[in-house]
Amino acid sequence: MKLEKILDRLGSIEKNSFIKIIDNIISKNPKNPKEINKILSSSDKGLKSVDNQNISTIFDLTASEFQEHIKCEFQEITSQLDILIDIIIRDGNCIMKQDWFSRLYETEIKNLKNKTKNLNADFENDKSDLSATRKRDYKIYKACLNTAYHNDVENNRDAKITSDELSIILTLSKQLGLSQEEVKLINYSILPIKILDIHEVIKGLKNIGIIFYSNKENTIYVADEMVRMLRKVRQKEVAEKFYRRTLKLLREPIINQIGREHNIDRKLSHSQKIEEIIKEGISFTNLLLEDIYKQGSTLTEKKKALNELCEKGLNISNLKGSVLEDKINSLIEHFENIERDEKVGISLDGFDKLLVELNQSLPKLNKEIKAQFELQDEFVLKADFLLDYNIKPRDILDLISKSDLTKFIKDNGIKQRGDDILNILEHYKDVENLYLENFENVAYRNLNLLKENGITVKESELGIKFEELTKIIFTGLGFNVDDEFKNKLNTNKDMIDILLNLDNNEVIIVECKTSKERGYNKFSTVSRQLKSYQNLALKNDLRIVKILLIAPEFSDDFVTDCEMDTEMNLSLITASTLSNISDAFKASKYTEFPHVLFRDIVINEERIIKALSK
Incomplete structure (x- = not known):
């Protein structure tokens, strides 16, 4: 689950430790001060009053410093931080109830103790499966670690490994080609290992900003962005x-x-x-x-x-x-x-349909996916649920055996020649919804991202495709997209993109613009075009309730020019805002979008979504 989405779920007290760490990083002159100060300048009360989207942005801007902060925590060698991080970065463990986390933690300690015992036996046994070379590597690493840990005791200090010692030990393990599990086993053959109180464990992880804990839901949350950072810390x-x-x-x-x-x-x-x-x-x-x-x-x-x-x-x-x-x-x-x-390669509807039909063909799959990703819920084959854990269609299909994939393909009439997984994904693509999920990528004419998300389209077709998708969105918002009336109005010179017929001779004119360049800035050109459409509508005795311009984004100069224009009732909407409004409308009580909400110069997404949720 994305950081912003987690922050939206939590109260201020539950976010406090995380925000304190970022505040501390900001106070020590981080790498991106200009970008951070620009965000903070809009808030009188500092980071605590910044909205969750901007907190997420600031976390990205302070990522390298936050990563160093986590690395420093590894100097507390008895913290078991390596064990705990290895649990929470596994696929499927980013959302866990407290009792489930406790069970995973206890199982991990138990397995670690058994493996450590077996490794120590292999050290002593001349007939073990360990090769002489590997045994030598293990002994070298163990001897160095033993010295680093116990030299403090000999000098009448608490046993610990300093940052300098740790960097040398890590270099040694890398040069010996030891895996992280091998390093962990040797470490805990020297260091004391015991099961800590789970409340103290959660408190410790929360205090260093790695997890969020919801007291109300008894649930641990680890943001997708944090999982990626923790993987880097663990060099995965x-x-x-x-x-x-x-x-x-x-x-x-x-x-x-x-x-x-x-x-x-x-x-x-x-x-x-x-x-x-x-x-x-x-x-x-x-x-x-x-x-x-x-x-x-x-x-x-x-x-x-x-x-x-x-x-x-x-x-x-x-x-x-x-x-x-x-x-x-x-x-x-x-x-x-x-x-x-965030895109899943096929549409959300397609993902849901795939999961339903997988469950019908392969009834054991739910249990297998639940076990593989260590998920607590009984039934897990639900698209929204899996996406919260960042588990996508391809990740599910990768876990299915060749024979089961063949059975599923035959059961559902899927093409059999070529790559099985690609054929399945193509079968469930649901092109219209997939395009809608990539609405912003179409607006930006981003062919590479469209291709990665399963859409093949010519660049010359993107303008028309953007207009078609915008029509679908406005139809979904309950508007009458009146192509017949529009075609009667249009002339060879003036061609309105979309006309929303509100009846009683009232209309909304919609213009669609795609752009590869960041910050759409051609106001003089587009204003002439829109004014000619306005004159066309007025000549036909129509009342123009609003003119809407949809583009990927708008430059500051463009917005300023728009604010200064006195001849048109023009509002600007970014593609992402229109898409998010559409999603919020689907979950609202409304059957037709209240167009009175289109009253800003630049449409305020947050205000409209809040109004729709009432």
Whole structure:
């Protein structure tokens, strides 16, 4: 769930710790002071009185400082912060009831104790599955950590690991090629580990700004933006779902090779080994740099294999970069962009329909998804519910076995030639709703984002498509989009885009403008055009209630020119505002949008949505 949405749910006391940390960062001259001060200058009472959207923006602007703040907390080595963060960044754990979090935490400590015990036994056992080289690596790391932790005791100080010591230990673990799970097990073979009081755990995480806790709902919330930050702190470059998507494309001998390298039980099934590799916290970069190739592969062979994996397996063409490291960084960036994008690749209606039909064909799927993402609810195959956890259609389909996918495709008459998952997504696309969900991208003529979200369209068609979508939105708002009347009025010279017929010779004229450039600024051109439409309507004895101009955004100069115009009753609406008003209208009691609300120069989205919710 996005940070802004979580903040909207909480009271001021529940947001207090988080806001205090950002306030503290702002007071210490952060990297983006101008942008932050611009937001704060509109508020008399500081950050506490800033709206939730702007708090979210300020969090983005202070992200690097906030990340350093979290890293500093790791110096308190007995805090179990590594264990706790590894729980809350797992896919599906961003919203948890307190008792559910307590259960996950206790299970994690229990498993950690068992694994640590087994690792210590492997150290002593000459016949263990650990190779001599791996055992040597473990012993080197353990000896260094032991010295760093206990040298304080010898000097009559509390045992802890300083930031300098921690940076050296982290460098050592990286050079030895240890996974995060291996590091964690060795750490807790030295450090005392016990189950802490869950209320104290939640209080601690809340105080350092990692989680929000709703007392009313007994629920922990971790914002999507925070999950991404915590992954960086734990040096996990991609979400588990993308890691799994990549691993599932690898042949079984390669998975076995990775398993042997990181002490994963060879008796596990292929899919269990994949899950263990993910849990191990093996670096995604290191995996693609070294682990997935045959022994002795040349650099050229590695590049070729990675290109094939991305193009044929992940359907990503033209990875940026000429060297292997750059290509891997490009892939990580691609996954980050997908995760940040709120669009789901198919429409929400299509996602709901997909889940309903998956549940019919594969009745065990609900239980499997619930277990995979550690979800507490009994029935989880609901689009809105899953999207709150940032779980999208592709993430669900990635978890279904090949045989079950084949069965589902046959049961629902889906195309069988080609890639099964892509065929399923195409089948449930629901093009009209998908376009509406991408309304702002159409307004900005953003072909790349449209393509990523499953829409293929020519740039020359975007202007007409934007007009068509705007008509659909106004029809949904209960207006009479009267094309027949408009066509009678239009001349070869004056062509109104959209005419809303209010009856009794009253109309609203709507003009649609798309623009790649940020800040639509062509007021002189568009005002001449709109005035000619106004004269056309007046010649036909029509009363113009309002003229609306829809564009992706407007420059400050454009807004100023509009405010100074005395000849037209003109209001400006951004594409995102119109889309959000449409969503709010669907949930309101109204059957027809009260057009009197269109009274600002720049339509105030917040005011209108508030009015609709009354």
